[in-house]
Amino acid sequence: MLQIDSARERRAQRNLSVTLAACESEVLAAQQLRWRVFADELGARLDSPVHGADIDRFDAHCKHLIVRDDDNGRIVGCYRILPPEAARRTGGYYSETEFDLGRLDHLRSQMVEIGRSCIDADYRNNAAVIALLWSGLARYMLDGGHQYLIGCASIGLADGGHNAAAIWAGLSAHMAPAEYRVFPKVRLPLERLTPNASSVLPPLVKGYIRAGAEVCGEPAWDPDFNTADLPLLLTMAKLDARYARHFVQRAA
Known part of the structure; x- marks a missing residue:
């Protein structure tokens, strides 16, 4: 079980702590x-x-990583984590509702899925919240001995998808090898979109790429969230050294 010393994870600008949710409330x-x-x-x-x-x-099968403002008890950031044993119980990963993950089958015993990342609007200018979430994830991966982290990073489609097309066009240097490619069940029709001259990379996508994550295939279209979802795979052994120093060593 993940044990997080909340006191070590506090930030001076706000009294924040990170932990796994311990109760239904x-x-x-x-x-x-x-x-x-x-x-x-x-x-x-x-x-x-x-x-x-x-x-x-x-x-019901996930762990829920939460950041709390301890001054008011408010939960201001969260991630949900689906470990491999729970994925077996529930019949697969959430990502499999959007992608064919067949080429990743050999990784399943050590593959953790993360998703539903969000931060309260009042705290989004506070870099400490995302830093706490990342350090909590790093500790979870270390404690469990998990080697692979997968998830979908979402890009909004309010502009009709042109920004998503531009982001996709700029990620060629970060593609996973062919043996780790996955395939969208409902693909974003990139051929119908004109990439914006300047793309705006969402902070979450930027964070994954900077950490060393690889893009495993074309984005899927999620009509319920109206997003283009990029499949990402982060191999802990390939974690960028700067991120390792900042998050993994802090979490050890």
Whole structure:
């Protein structure tokens, strides 16, 4: 089990801490944060059994990494983590609702999936929140001995997809080898899009790439979230040295 010393993970500018959700009320608070961000702010259509909370069939099998503002008890950032043993129980990874992951089958025993990353609007200018989430993920991977991290990084399609097409065009240097390629079930029609002259890379995508993640294939179109989802794979052994120093060594 992940043990995070919250005191070591605090930040001076705000009294923040990171940990795994330890009870149902903390999980629910993370799911409510996800609803506020994805549904209320971004207009996603969420098929959830509880209005006001983003809940799907994977949640019960996931660990929920949360950042809390300890001054007011508010959960201000979250990730959900699906470890390999839980993925077996639930019949696969969330990514498999969007991609054929067949070429990654040999990695499954050591492959953790992350997703549903979000930060409260009032805290998005505070770099400490994403730093805490990354250090919490690093510790989780180290404690579990997991070697591979997969996930989908989303790019908004409010402009019709042209920014997503430009981002895709600029990622050729970061493609995974052919043996790690995955294939979208509903691909974004890149051939119909004109890449913007200047693309705006979402911070989450930028963070993954800087850490050393590789893009495993073309983006899928998620109509419920109205996003282009990029499949990413981060091999812990290839983690960028700067990130290793900043996050992994801090998490050890």
